[in-house]
Amino acid sequence: MEHYDVAIVGYGPAGATLAHLLADCGVRTLVLEREGAHYHLPRAVHFDAEVMRTFQWIGIADRMEPKTARHPGMRFVDPDGRLLLDWPRPQGEGPQGWRANYRFHQPDLEDVLRDHMTTRETVTVRTRCDVFHVEERDEDVELRFEDMSCGRIERVRAKYVVGCDGARSLIRRYIESGMEDYGFHERWLVVDVILNRDKPDLGEHSIQYCVPERPATYVRTPGLRRRWEITVLPDEDSNEIARPDRVWELLSGWLRPDEAELERTAVYVFHSLVAEDWRKGRLILAGDACHQTPPFMGQGMCAGTRDVTNLYWKLALICKGMVGGDAAEALLDTYESERKPNAREYIQTAVRLGGLINTAGTEEALRAALPAADGSARMESIMPPIGPGLGVGDRAGRLFGQPRMADGTRMDDLYPHRWVVVAEAGLAKGLELPAGVGLVTTADSNAAEHLSRLGARATVLRPDRYTLGGADTREALDALVARILPDLTQTQQPELV
Structure with a gap:
């Protein structure tokens, strides 16, 4: 029977990204996927700079960037076309070292993720393998699955199993987790088209049409692809409206049948759910398996990527024997405590935006949506901190930017998957660091502007680039450095700590 460090059930973007991250750390990984190939039609259409930074780590950012489209922002308009809310997205390189947001075609991403996986010697991918039984043991987990290419039943074992297997997750059933429900459950018709030629009047911005009778969303995606999401009314039949x-009748205000081809039409029920339990023993959830969001912030796939970037380095430390015993349990407990509040905040914000879209047009909703004297409102992007876990102090758990070194190198290219101290040069002078820990100072980079955003003279960054805390004195910095865990990039497997 084959043994692995980690088995991932599900080979969508979250599962594939996790496999790449674990491979970078030398973790022996198995991916089991029921389908024979990735879904060939559009699904997710947006990711942000934090996700692109993760793609940078696994070596696909430069391949993905040319496949994306510019995203100038989102606008909410009332039935008369009047601006209710403006949500601009910054252009050019931002604090994460990449543009703030990207529009993309999910099959393009999955092609790149899977093609790059062929270079990963420590990852085994098995498609057309349907997992049907999970049995946790003292030291590992046994999985039984059917290889549907030949009908053979097989068994494997892994130290940990991560369910990246979507909203109907089998792994979540074995964890027996309930779901926190934030009250948004609506049917929407999703329509993807390919234009016969460019139609500039559709615009570059995403538009939320806040029409109480039938709210709708327009999204400009790469190339000639465009998307509309349109509310399905309670008395309408899902098959009939698709x-x-x-569909062409519903699109008539924007597009004629001779101007485009329908690529996909589907009715989805958008939910707002978060799993109550993200881990049980050696079983762990990530992505849609543990949270589902309305699409109004474009954060569905982003949240799954944040999950796996929080989880991968913790699993790597444990699987490589650098953290064990009670310390390993405590480290894995921080995955849910850190990620759950962050995911919840994004979902609750999406629910509030959905409420604006569905109710705007009434006098009360317009007063709430238009606080500015000029009749417009602006919304800034949110980046909520992660919840309590490894960090200390009120500056812990913040997503930190990616400084550029004096020669233009991005920090993460210099110190991939490592702990990094970022500090004012004077404060870091003579600082003693554990083996493998990177040091970036204001003397050799543009770190000063990043520290200013945090409001600290120094910080320690975890491998996922969230802050362990902030420091303004040498004593506080030394205390933070003392909390650094082992270097997960080591190839040796030292004794358990």
Whole structure:
């Protein structure tokens, strides 16, 4: 029977990204996927700079960037076309070292993720393998699955199993987790088209049409692809409204049938759910398996990527024997305590935006949506901190930017998957660091502007680039450095600590 460090159930973007991250750390990984190939039609259409930074770590950012489209922002308009809310997205390189947001075609991303996986010697990918039984043991987990290419039943064992297996997660059933429900459950028709030629009047911005009778969303995606999401009314039949003639009727305010081809039409029920339990023993959830969001912030896939970037380095430390015993349990406990509040904040914000879209047009909703004297409102992007876990102090758990070194190198290219101290040059003078820990100072980079955003003279960055805390004195910095865990990039496997 084959033994692995980590088995991942599900080979979508979250599962594939986790496999790449674990491979970078030398963790022996198995990926089991029921389908024979990735879904060939559009699904997710947006990711942000934090996700692109993760793609940088696994070596696909430069391949993905040319496949994306510019995203100038989102606008909410009332039935008369009047601006209710403006949500601009900064252009050019931002604090994470990449543009703030990207529009993309999910099959393009999955092609790149899977092609790059062929270079990963420590990852085994098995498609057309349907997992049907999970049995946790003292030292590992046994998985039984059917290889549907030949009908053979197989068994494997892994130290940990991560369910990246979507909203109907089998692994979540074995964890027996309930779901926290934030009250948004609506049917929306999703329509993807390919234009016959460019249609500039559709615009570059995403538009939320806050029309109480039938709210809708327009999204400009790469190339000639465009998307509309349109509310399905309670008395409408899901099959009927997805018929081509009915779809073209709904799109008639934007597009004629001779201007584009329908690529996909589907009715989805958008939910707002967060799993109550993200881990049980050696079983762990990530991505849609542990949270589902309405699409109004474009954060569904982003949240799954944040999950796996929080989780991968903790699993790597444990699987490589650098953290064990009670310390390993405590480290894995921080995954849920840190990620759950962050995911919840994004979902609750999406629910509030959904409420604005559904109710705007009434006098009360307009007063709430238009606080500015000029009749417009602006919204800034949110980046909520992660919840309590490894960090200390009120500056812990913040996503930190990516300084550029004096020669233009991005910090993460210099110190991939490592702990990094970022500090004012004077404060870091003579600082003693554990083996493998990087040091970036204001003398050799543009770290000063990043520290200013944190409001600290120094910080320690975890491998996922969230802050362990902030420091303004040498004593506080020394205390933070003392909390650094082992270097997960080591190839040796030292004794358990």
